[in-house]
Amino acid sequence: MSNLEKHPAELFERAPMVLTEGVEILEPRDVPLGGPRAMNVRRTLPQRKRSLIGAWCFVDHYGPDVVAERGGMVVPPHPHTGLQTVSWLFAGEVEHRDSTGSHAMVRPGELNLMTAGRGIAHSEVSTAETTVLHGAQLWVALPDASRGQAPFFEHFVPEPATLGDAVLRVFIGTLAGRVSTATTFTELVGAQLDLPAGASVDLPVDPRFEHGLLVEAGEATLEGTTVPASHLGYLQPGLASIRIAAGDRPLRALLIGGVPLGESIVMWWNFIGRSHEEIVQFRAEWQADVIAGGTEDGRFGTVRGYDGRALPAPELPNVRLRPRD
Numbered sequence: 001m002s003n004l005e006k007h008p009a010e011l012f013e014r015a016p017m018v019l020t021e022g023v024e025i026l027e028p029r030d031v032p033l034g035g036p037r038a039m040n041v042r043r044t045l046p047q048r049k050r051s052l053i054g055a056w057c058f059v060d061h062y063g064p065d066v067v068a069e070r071g072g073m074v075v076p077p078h079p080h081t082g083l084q085t086v087s088w089l090f091a092g093e094v095e096h097r098d099s100t101g102s103h104a105m106v107r108p109g110e111l112n113l114m115t116a117g118r119g120i121a122h123s124e125v126s127t128a129e130t131t132v133l134h135g136a137q138l139w140v141a142l143p144d145a146s147r148g149q150a151p152f153f154e155h156f157v158p159e160p161a162t163l164g165d166a167v168l169r170v171f172i173g174t175l176a177g178r179v180s181t182a183t184t185f186t187e188l189v190g191a192q193l194d195l196p197a198g199a200s201v202d203l204p205v206d207p208r209f210e211h212g213l214l215v216e217a218g219e220a221t222l223e224g225t226t227v228p229a230s231h232l233g234y235l236q237p238g239l240a241s242i243r244i245a246a247g248d249r250p251l252r253a254l255l256i257g258g259v260p261l262g263e264s265i266v267m268w269w270n271f272i273g274r275s276h277e278e279i280v281q282f283r284a285e286w287q288a289d290v291i292a293g294g295t296e297d298g299r300f301g302t303v304r305g306y307d308g309r310a311l312p313a314p315e316l317p318n319v320r321l322r323p324r325d
Contacts, residue, residue, distance in 0.1 A: 027231055029043055052324075064091055077122065077306055090136075099151070100151055104153065140185075165195060165196055169191060189257045192254055200244065207240045210237050213254070218253075261325070276320045
């Protein structure tokens with residue numbers, strides 16, 4: 001999914017963040033994205049005071065949107081570098097095409113994982129059959145040692161697993177004995193968690209990991225702290241178990257986490273690099289190779305099968321882009 005259409009410097013604009021008994025509550029902010037037919041998303045990561053949770057660097061939550069009223073998702077071909085996109089739906093269907101030649105459908109409960117590596121382009125369009133669109137788009141920053149590799153695409157369907165009253169769908173990494181086969185380049189976890197109203201679960205976790213809980217529906221209590229719907233609760237490393245409880249409605253949430261990346265990144269528009277100069281180069285190559293109709297065998301390649309023009313990059317801000325960690 002393409003990043004924000006507002007001024008690029010606003011990428012790290014801070015939404016309010018509250019620290020309560022060791023749990024940071026990251027409040028969402030509304031962001032329009034996707035070109036001329038922009039759809040609105042609720043963004044909880046990155047923020048000025050927290051750019052990463054493990055290697056997770058970006059969390060958008062959208063819907064449920066009635067497509068007949070809101071127009072669905074129409075994101076033209078756009079570039080990525082240095083990251084993985086994690087597409088996860090709760091309702092609807094999205095057609096994915098990318099410059100490696102991959103053509104796949106994103107469906108509820110199924111992971112679509114795209115590794116950009118040194119550079120990729122892709123498009124995302126909700127299908128004509130979709131009446132309600134509802135999901136999350138997350139990014140993972142690739143470590144410096146892996147970010148120059150060739151791009152590729154994967155699909156994985158996790159089997160639901162029960163842990164007490166909880167139902168888990170582990171789509172990245174390992175949790176509660178369930179293992180995802182999706183490729184990762186740092187130690188990570190990503191899972192959907194469903195709990196009945198009033199129920200709770202103690203999740204065994206890796207104490208080296210920091211974690212975030214995005215509440216998709218209902219209200220959660222995370223280690224004794226309330227996390228409202230569409231908010232993200234953050235926990236520092238050090239816990240071997242996390243207690244999560246549902247309120248008076250069923251809870252659906254996404255748990256993300258990982259070993260702290262330990263690297264500074266420069267993140268602007270749809271690019272992740274390590275310096276201002278790299279981002280300037282990525283933008284120039286996208287504009288020259290794709291937008292201006294240059295070579296098809298450049299860094300980003302060509303998305304075939306999309307009926308329309310690629311998305312041009314915004315103008316760079318008039319300040320140097322700063323590394324963040």
